[in-house]
Amino acid sequence: MKTYLTPADLQSALALRDLSDPAQGPHAMTLLLAEITRALQSLWGIEVETHRLSPLVATADNYDRLGYSPGDVTRDSRYSRHVSPTVMLRSHTSAGVPALLDSLRQEMGHYDRLHALPGLVYRRDSIDRTHVGAPHQLDLWRLKARGLLGPAELDRMMAAVVEAVLPAALHPDVQWRATPANHHYTDTGWQLDVLVSQPDGSREWLELAECGLVAAQVLRGSGLDPRRWAGLALGLGLDRALMLRKGIRDIRLLRAENSEIQVQLLDLDAYRPVSVMPEVRRDLSLVLGSAADADVELLGDRARTALGPESEVLAALEIRAVTPASGLPPAAVERLRLAPGQVNVLLRLVLQPLDRTLTDGEANLLRDRVYLALHRGQVLELIAG
Incomplete structure (x- = not known):
């Protein structure tokens, strides 16, 4: 389709x-x-x-x-x-x-x-x-x-x-x-x-x-x-x-706006590492329509679209686990309100700007934007407030 x-x-x-x-x-x-x-x-x-x-x-x-x-x-x-x-x-x-x-x-x-x-x-x-x-x-x-x-x-x-x-x-x-x-x-x-x-x-x-x-x-x-x-x-x-x-x-360094990095992308000499900003990780528990929807390329594209210009801070998006309702404890199925055929996907976002340190508040907002773009369940679990 x-x-x-x-x-x-x-x-x-x-x-x-x-x-x-x-x-x-x-x-x-x-x-x-x-x-x-x-x-x-x-x-x-x-x-x-x-x-x-x-x-x-x-x-x-x-x-x-x-x-x-x-x-x-x-x-x-x-x-x-x-x-x-x-x-x-x-x-x-x-x-x-x-x-x-x-x-x-x-x-x-x-x-x-x-x-x-x-x-x-x-x-x-x-x-x-x-x-x-x-x-x-x-x-x-x-x-x-x-x-x-x-x-x-x-x-x-x-x-x-x-x-x-x-x-x-x-x-x-x-x-x-x-x-x-x-x-x-x-x-x-x-x-x-x-x-x-x-x-x-x-x-x-x-x-x-x-x-x-x-x-x-x-x-x-x-x-x-x-x-x-x-x-x-x-x-x-x-x-x-x-x-x-x-x-x-x-x-991501190939398009970096940091002047110390940009000047090194004007020649073919070996790259000299510039101070790397710390990673911030956020784990998401998503509900998706089916196991087929737990496609890292599809989810990655949706995450990029959701963040727009800020998608440059996404260093990685990793699927950690995909579990159908039958593989979850009844309490988890009830908490997530999983419908028949839906799956629970544990996803990890690695956020790392190239030119600044990301605050916890900023990371939480980015996490929630990705969550809202990917989640297909009835219950929302947002953390930015």
């Missing part, structure tokens, strides 16, 4: 600054984007064309023409932001690829070019220190006519991207691996992971990108003959890549 963004929600989404666009101001993300595209240009000696497209796209371009099935769960409004029955805010920058492929129908000679499609994408997402509802993504598609592109070239592409994001000169202990993965619009797909060191000295594998050979059906959908055309496609999250490059642990 689809629900549609209100005009106010749409306006708010479109007003968000794209940190990857140099026309919207200097930022380390634009520098990293330039390093990635330069690395591939140097690797292949081909022209790079960057496309900055509207985030409003045809739903068919975002899904159907990239091989998504009509019943794919990602189409649901829990995960995608629909504007109308046929238009949505793109959920990935790959949504710009079908029109790009259409523009190549008249190319009859030799063709070999790298197309870069960076920008914001819009998703229903969980709230933690590595996820936001509007992350930045980069699609890199090398398209070639009258020539082959195979797994060996894809492997070289992955190696070049890793070196651009985490240069060996600065990150000598970085390793990478590629594991098989299925994607809607590629064949011979891979997930690209990097092994990085954490501040506590531990080592952890983190996903950096996904890639593969452009699927024949995607080419055919734009009237391009797969016997003549070939392509490599790689998509990566620019927020994650920049955080890895600079050693940033909290994605």
Whole structure:
């Protein structure tokens, strides 16, 4: 089932600054984007064309023409932001690829070019220190006519991207691996992971990108003959890549208004931690309509919407337990007035502004606003007074 963004929600989404666009101001993300595209240009000696497209796209371009099935769960409004029955805010920058492929129908000679499609994408997402509802993504598609592109070239592409994001000169202990993965619009797909060191000295594998050979059906959908055309496609999250490059642990820092933090987001040097404000935790006991409603992405999106501009103080939203009425003591069922089919959800909010200390009173007010947005029970438990 689809629900549609209100005009106010749409306006708010479109007003968000794209940190990857140099026309919207200097930022380390634009520098990293330039390093990635330069690395591939140097690797292949081909022209790079960057496309900055509207985030409003045809739903068919975002899904159907990239091989998504009509019943794919990602189409649901829990995960995608629909504007109308046929238009949505793109959920990935790959949504710009079908029109790009259409523009190549008249190319009859030799063709070999790298197309870069960076920008914001819009998703229903969980709230933690590595996820936001509007992350930045980069699609890199090398398209070639009258020539082959195979797994060996894809492997070289992955190696070049890793070196651009985490240069060996600065990150000598970085390793990478590629594991098989299925994607809607590629064949011979891979997930690209990097092994990085954490501040506590531990080592952890983190996903950096996904890639593969452009699927024949995607080419055919734009009237391009797969016997003549070939392509490599790689998509990566620019927020994650920049955080890895600079050693940033909290994605909210990329948009911080603190001047000590902002000045460090004008280069690609290692991040020097600024004094961190203390966390404030608030636990909520919610009643939801069903266990299916206890979805951390759905609840996270509702919490962000409820707090609006103040959602930046949300460092994390965690589901601690989901219990049906049958699993609760009778006294708890009576106290919560649980109806048949409803569930009790224990939720933890972690509140932490980046530039000030949150008072208990402020935390309680924010807690209650989130509670009222998420709770579906008859009894209210507010604490702000």
